[in-house]
Amino acid sequence: MTDSQDRPDEPEESGLPPELEQVLKGLTGGQELDPQMVEMLRGMGLDKVDPQMLQMVAGQVQSMFAGADESGAVDASVATDIARKTVAAEGDPTVSTSVDAQARQAVDVANLWLDAVTDLDHSGLTGRAWSRAEWVEATMPVWRELVDPIAVGVSDAMGAALTKQLGDLGEGGLPEGLVPPGTNPAAVMGQMGPMLRRMQGSMFSVQLGQAVGTLAGEILTGGEVSLPLVPAPDVVLMPEAITAFAKGLEIDEPQARLLLAVRESARTRLFHAVPWLAPQLLGAVRDYARDTTIDTDAIEEGLRSIDPTDAEAMQQALAGRLFAPQQSQTQKAALTRLETLLALVEGWVDVVTAAAVTPQLPQAEALGEAIRRRRASGGPAEKTFAALVGLDLRPRRLRDAANLFAALEASGGADARDAAWAHPDVAPSASDLDDPLGYVERQNAVASGSDTFDAELDALLRDDTSGESADGSARP
Structure with a gap:
């Protein structure tokens, strides 16, 4: 019985230097080399490369590709x-x-x-x-x-x-x-x-x-x-x-x-x-x-x-x-x-x-x-x-952008300038950079409306705690 019959699962030798085989298997995830690829590499003369030089190159290649994955x-x-x-x-x-x-x-x-x-x-x-x-x-x-x-x-x-x-x-x-x-x-x-x-x-x-x-x-x-x-x-x-x-x-x-x-x-x-x-x-x-x-x-x-x-x-x-x-x-x-x-x-x-x-x-x-x-x-x-x-x-x-922030600061101080970062929905957009003063006016209007609402809410809460109605008379 021949050696190949004794070991039917052992892959055939490729004829390439072992150092080159090791590098190529490392690059292909440890899989056996495709016979067509082997023939192509032999046709390029890589089976005749000096083993000592190949070993040195192999070490450099393995080091370079050691952590690379197949996704690129x-x-x-x-x-x-x-x-x-x-x-x-x-x-x-x-x-x-x-x-x-x-x-x-x-x-x-x-x-x-x-x-x-x-x-x-x-x-x-x-x-x-x-x-x-x-x-x-x-x-x-x-x-x-x-x-x-x-x-x-x-x-x-x-x-x-x-x-x-x-x-x-x-x-x-x-x-x-x-x-x-x-x-x-x-x-x-x-x-x-x-x-x-x-x-x-x-x-x-x-x-x-x-x-x-x-x-x-x-x-x-x-x-x-x-x-x-x-x-x-x-x-x-x-x-x-x-x-x-x-x-x-x-x-x-x-x-x-x-x-x-x-x-x-x-x-x-x-x-x-x-x-x-x-x-x-x-x-x-x-x-x-x-x-x-x-x-x-x-x-x-x-x-x-x-x-x-x-x-x-x-x-x-x-x-x-x-x-x-x-x-x-x-x-x-x-x-x-x-x-x-x-x-x-x-x-x-x-x-x-x-x-x-x-x-x-x-x-x-x-x-x-x-x-x-x-x-x-x-x-x-x-x-x-x-x-x-x-x-x-x-x-x-x-x-x-610098003009926009400078205009906000001139209009409402540092607080108004920094309030532009409060939420992504209020941060200036590309169109706001086209019209910085328009953005400042809109922000001032929002702030003014918020101040009015807060004042009315405060008054309502004060009335509620005093037991009096808004006109000053006692609640029934």
Whole structure:
């Protein structure tokens, strides 16, 4: 009896090096390799690769794809590792105790100044000085949640485009020996689908890591991108970036630190005291991302002239081609909500910060102008999101929002300005930014009507407790 008859359930040897088999099985969830895929890989000459070199490559590939799943979703561990390496390459010193103490003191002072101009709650908020790596670790879960819908969509579209491309070419259109005779290349692609989705998800994870790592080197405070990336109670300052910012402006660093502490404290107060705001902001980004249409025609065009086994060439060919040029109606609605909320957040922060720092900082005006120029030139968040999800995060209507909050304050004081955050139904809409004075008039009318109602109710209750009727006579 032969060995194969003694062990009928044992799979036949593929003829590929064991190291390559191990990697491929890891990418396909441990399943046995499809014979057609094996023949294709042997036709590419991978069965003749030097085993020592293959073992080294195998280790790198396994490390890269270890946490990737077959949906093509972002692998947070890969993205975080890439981001940390990106910031380390640029230099990322550990925050000393004295630098952290400076941040705490600056935020304490900022909150004292803000207490004089707003009643929004800041209970428990604490100043922190973070390294870039600390910011990466803390914010990556939010980044992953925001970009996951795009990563999965790109992965699905890539697989479909490659399958269609190979199917259109047919066996005769491929290099000789790449697939076994009589094999449908599209069918082989179907067998390789899970592996390709893992590869695409890992590629997207690398892109996310590079983007967040770059962003970590540019931001001045934890929430400068206007999204609730760092939850309360942390009010985060980035000391290395603040030092470079002040030096570039030739402005006193302690004053720059104080102004940025006021801005970040105001922003953190807002997210802390207005519970509906953060979910609506993140929800708008997710709604936009979830309905993103991947431009499969552009992907197919990009893939037509490259080797589908060359991951770097694939990334270069697809640069700038992923997203359909036309936004869906859902995306347009989400973008309007997002732009409005971003403008309202930054407009309120501008107005409140100016009120808090103008009496306190001699260089407040110069610092404020520097912040406006930085924002107008396209901030770090804009670049990051434009690359990852095709979304521009610039608060385009910032000036309109600032005018609206300034008008509310001029009309009814700080209480009227901050009352706009009381409930999402009373918060200014995109149309209100078109007509700030009209919004102020409507809010004043509502407040006036409420005051009249409250006065009449108080009078009624007083009459009820005194035992007299409204005209002063005793009740029968």
